[in-house]
Amino acid sequence: xxxxxxxxxxxxxxxxxxxxxxxxxxxxxxxxxxxxxxxxxxxxxxxxxxxxxxxxxxxxxxxxxxxxxxxxxxxxxxxxxxxxxxxxxxxxxxxxxxxxxxxxxxxxxxxxxxxxxxxxxxxxxxxxxxxxxxxxxxxxxxxxxxxxxxxxxxxxxxxxxxxxxxxxxxxxxxxxxxxxxxxxxxxxxxxxxxxxxxxxxxxxxxxxxxxxxxxxxxxxxxxxxxxxxxxxxxxxxxxxxxxxxxxxxxxxxxxxxxxxxxxxxxxxxxxxxxxxxxxxxxxxxxxxxxxxxxxxxxxxxxxxxxxxxxxxxxxxxxxxxxxxxxxxxxxxxxxxxxxxxxxxxxxxxxxxxxxxxxxxxxxxxxxx
Amino acid sequence: xxxxxxxxxxxxxxxxxxxxxxxxxxxxxxxxxxxxxxxxxxxxxxxxxxxxxxxxxxxxxxxxxxxxxxxxxxxxxxxxxxxxxxxxxxxxxxxxxxxxxxxxxxxxxxxxxxxxxxxxxxxxxxxxxxxxxxxxxxxxxxxxxxxxxxxxxxxxxxxxxxxxxxxxxxxxxxxxxxxxxxxxxxxxxxxxxxxxxxxxxxxxxxxxxxxxxxxxxxxxxxxxxxxxxxxxxxxxxxxxxxxxxxxxxxxxxxxxxxxxxxxxxxxxxxxxxxxxxxxxxxxxxxxxxxxxxxxxxxxxxxxxxxxxxxxxxxxxxxxxxxxxxxxxxxxxxxxxxxxxxxxxxxxxxxxxxxxxxxxx
Numbered sequence: 001x002x003x004x005x006x007x008x009x010x011x012x013x014x015x016x017x018x019x020x021x022x023x024x025x026x027x028x029x030x031x032x033x034x035x036x037x038x039x040x041x042x043x044x045x046x047x048x049x050x051x052x053x054x055x056x057x058x059x060x061x062x063x064x065x066x067x068x069x070x071x072x073x074x075x076x077x078x079x080x081x082x083x084x085x086x087x088x089x090x091x092x093x094x095x096x097x098x099x100x101x102x103x104x105x106x107x108x109x110x111x112x113x114x115x116x117x118x119x120x121x122x123x124x125x126x127x128x129x130x131x132x133x134x135x136x137x138x139x140x141x142x143x144x145x146x147x148x149x150x151x152x153x154x155x156x157x158x159x160x161x162x163x164x165x166x167x168x169x170x171x172x173x174x175x176x177x178x179x180x181x182x183x184x185x186x187x188x189x190x191x192x193x194x195x196x197x198x199x200x201x202x203x204x205x206x207x208x209x210x211x212x213x214x215x216x217x218x219x220x221x222x223x224x225x226x227x228x229x230x231x232x233x234x235x236x237x238x239x240x241x242x243x244x245x246x247x248x249x250x251x252x253x254x255x256x257x258x259x260x261x262x263x264x265x266x267x268x269x270x271x272x273x274x275x276x277x278x279x280x281x282x283x284x285x286x287x288x289x290x291x292x293x294x295x296x297x298x299x300x301x302x303x304x305x306x307x308x309x310x311x312x313x314x315x316x317x318x319x320x321x322x323x324x325x326x327x328x329x330x331x332x333x334x335x336x337x338x339x340x341x342x343x344x345x346x347x348x349x350x351x352x353x354x355x356x357x358x359x360x361x362x363x364x365x366x367x368x
Numbered sequence: 369x370x371x372x373x374x375x376x377x378x379x380x381x382x383x384x385x386x387x388x389x390x391x392x393x394x395x396x397x398x399x400x401x402x403x404x405x406x407x408x409x410x411x412x413x414x415x416x417x418x419x420x421x422x423x424x425x426x427x428x429x430x431x432x433x434x435x436x437x438x439x440x441x442x443x444x445x446x447x448x449x450x451x452x453x454x455x456x457x458x459x460x461x462x463x464x465x466x467x468x469x470x471x472x473x474x475x476x477x478x479x480x481x482x483x484x485x486x487x488x489x490x491x492x493x494x495x496x497x498x499x500x501x502x503x504x505x506x507x508x509x510x511x512x513x514x515x516x517x518x519x520x521x522x523x524x525x526x527x528x529x530x531x532x533x534x535x536x537x538x539x540x541x542x543x544x545x546x547x548x549x550x551x552x553x554x555x556x557x558x559x560x561x562x563x564x565x566x567x568x569x570x571x572x573x574x575x576x577x578x579x580x581x582x583x584x585x586x587x588x589x590x591x592x593x594x595x596x597x598x599x600x601x602x603x604x605x606x607x608x609x610x611x612x613x614x615x616x617x618x619x620x621x622x623x624x625x626x627x628x629x630x631x632x633x634x635x636x637x638x639x640x641x642x643x644x645x646x647x648x649x650x651x652x653x654x655x656x657x658x659x660x661x662x663x664x665x666x667x668x669x670x671x672x673x674x675x676x677x678x679x680x681x682x683x684x685x686x687x688x689x690x691x692x693x694x695x696x697x698x699x700x701x702x703x704x705x706x707x708x709x710x711x712x713x714x715x716x717x718x719x720x721x722x723x724x725x726x727x728x
Contacts, residue, residue: 005500089632116480119632120623170606170624177609178538326537333540 026054029062029084032148034122035131036108037097039067044100044108046074047132049147050086061147063135071111088112092148093123093155094169095131098187098201098208106176106206112169121168123155126201126208128189137190144194151195155186158197162221162230163214165200176206180328180344184220187211202322204345210320212313219310222256222275223325230254232279237301238287246285251302251361254279262330264338269351271327277306280363289364299359307357314353321345372505373573373658379510380574381583383651384564386513388591389520390648391472392560394616395697396595397602401611403553406538406603407545409596414550415557416592422708423564423588427581429715430571434726438568438711439662444724445717454710459659461703462569463683465562466652468696470494471684473645475693480619481638491681494646495653499677502654506573509654519644520594523618526637527601530625534604555701560595562704563648564588566655568711653680 029050039045045067052062064082068074078086094112096105105124112118127134138147145153158164164186175183185208187201200217202210212220218230231252259274281289281298288294317324328348332339375383400408433441438458443451474491482490501509567584574580602617605624614620622637630636657676666672687693718725 116619116623117483120620120634121626168626170620173610174605174607177613178535178607179609326535329535329537333537336541336544 023085023087027084029053029082029086030090031086031088032090032092033095033135033151034088034091034093035095035097035127035135036071036100036105037131038100041067043067043069044071044074045132046071046078047135048075048078048086049135050082050084051146051148052083054083059146061139063132063139065132071108088115088118091119091122092152093125095125095127095134097131098126098128101126101185101201101203101208104206106173109169109172113173120170123152123186124167124169124172125151125155125186125188128187128198134188134190134195138195141194151188154188154195154197158186158214160229162218162227163199164197164217165221166226175324176203178326178329180323180330180332180339181326182322182324184324200324202317202320202324204320204322209322210316212316216309216313218254219306220313220324222277223258223260223273223310223313225256225258227254227256231282232306234302234305237298237305249284249298249302250282251277251279252282260325260327260330262327262334264335265352267338269327269331269347270354271351272354272356273310274356275306275310275358277303277357277359278362279359280365281361282365284364289361295361295364299361303357303359306359307355310355310357311353314355318349318351321349323348327351372507373570374575375506375510375570375573377574377576377579377583379507380567380570380580381587382513382516383506383510383570384567384584385587385590386516386647387563387566387651388561388588388648389516389594390563390645390651391469392563392591392648393595393598393618394476394645396557396560397599397617398611398614399556399559400553400599401603401608403556404545404549405608406540407543407550408553408557408599408603410543410545410550411553411557412560412592412595412599415554415561416588416595418554419558419561419564419592419708420585420588422712423567423584424581425715426565426568426711427584429711429718430568431577431581432715432718432725435572435577436724437570437572437662438714439659441714441718441724445714445721455663458569458707458710459656459663461707462652462656462659464703465700466649466656467680467683467686468693468700469649469652470680471687471693471696473649474684475690476616476645477642479690480616480641488681488685491684494649495677495681498646498650498653499673501650502657503673506570506654506658509650513647513650515643516647519640522637522640523621524594524597526622526625527597530601530605530621534601535607536604538604538607539600555705558705558708559697559701561588561591562700562707563651565704565707565711566651569655569659 031048031050033049035047037045045065047063047065049061049063052060064078066074066077068077075086113120135147138150144150155164159166165184167183167185172183172185175181182205183203185201187198189196189198197214199211199213200220201208202212215232218227218232221227231250232254233250234248236247237249255278257276261272263270328344397408400411404411429441433444439455442454445451446454470491473494474487477490478485478487501512564584598618602621603611606617611617619634619641623634625633627633657673660676687696
């Protein structure tokens, strides 16, 4: 039996070596970034960035651009010029141009879900401009790390500060397929000396329909219950000296708790949102902050500012027909009969929103 | 009786659990999302309840006949000729489920890991450890099946890690599906509970039979609870619409989770899926081979075993593609429910024809 066992092991090792599915690392180029925009003749223009490991120069990336009707077709075309076989298994970011995002992106993303070898946690990012230009220019920034690393750090840092939403491929799909819930993605732009995080691209279904800035993103995430460690700046709450360049105040390490209730009044959705913020005051002026009355007054005034900003965001999302907070999802869950009888994008525009905001300043630093 | 086949009642429970959970969980959330949306957990609960009743009746049948399997019971109940005919039909049933389970497993390995490797080569890889364990008997096979506890633990840890991303609204409104759809959905859900009927074939090997009922019911309830947890987590995370389009939601659960310092958590979990999936095939492979040996006592066991392995490999290649393999699952459901029905029928018949029933 032992001879047969040895024979079996030898045979199995032969198969385990995976002669059919082997990928030789030295012959493979791992695509880290994929840019997608409109090309000529109604085709997709795709730019793929992968580290050129065996290049004549050190730390060199290669960007290959091709056009085609399908991403697989473009990948195949890429392989006709690339020094290595391009593999998408380590893809970090998928960058869509704003222009293509307004037409819808879910069909383009389909290949990334259908093929299980593709990573499902790549960031979905919208570029205000051309992803091709952004990737090419990013290679020339001398003071920045390599493009994939730079954009990844930019995204992670801003996601951690709640200035950008954390949207992976799966997050996009979950929100797209859920009735009464719309996707959001980070929005970035190429600038002269770097890439700038602009805020959030708002979607209705899979089409980009609007945008908000980084501060508004923090408030939107607060309403979605996803705000973490944000820093928010406020307008002046007292009359500043007329010639003062410094105005307003800043809170940091802000955490929030969100409670959303929906009800129907006269067959019209009424949404009650309650937000509680807690944070530390880090920049202001000397103002006897240890006096409870003064602190309460500041908290009240800042709450008013937050409320105004949040209401502006909700009104904007109602106007563009995007529901990133998922109010429709709540309505569907609570009033299924009502949900069946309406078109949510119309009902959302008509919904009444009541907002309550409470702010607690937990600390005010080392001076009063 | 060969000691290498003798197992305790607790090990019987592990055997049942591994045979049920292996292939049962892969497509279940997706199938239920298509049938009844987010109310699928009600179908699982109902199917769990029905399968427990089947299990209790089956165990009552086996207890009435002391140390005998369904093969001997059939001869007592239906006479030599008809009883043996039923035995051959049951053997064909085991063969079909074994081959279907084998092919199903092969297709998933191909889809998620080895997409270019020929199915026959993957099949050979899969069958080697199973054949090795089967050759040495039920005891080592069940000991190996204990690995399921580690795998289930890691899957539950994964479910716990994604808990904060679950939207409870995705599971609401509760009970919105009509009763007809819910009733219809119980039938495909029972696919995930098929495996419990194997007890009827290996019951004589259980040493402490008085505890057998307790442990198989515990196994069946554990499978029910596990299915419900996975359904709630996958539905709460992905939403029923996205779930409907997925082939293997449990695989996607690991693909969704981002862990610090680890780029692809799913690659780690693939190591766990494979022994889990093999559980069903392993249980049917052993039961089929063992049953064949009992119905057709061959002199040269080694030759017979070699032919059996080769036939299993070849028969598993009959379905032409993934679609035909999925269609096998529909037949498996019908056959499984028929097998459950047959065992219940035998139980009631045993009160009419009391030949072979143990005294007292």
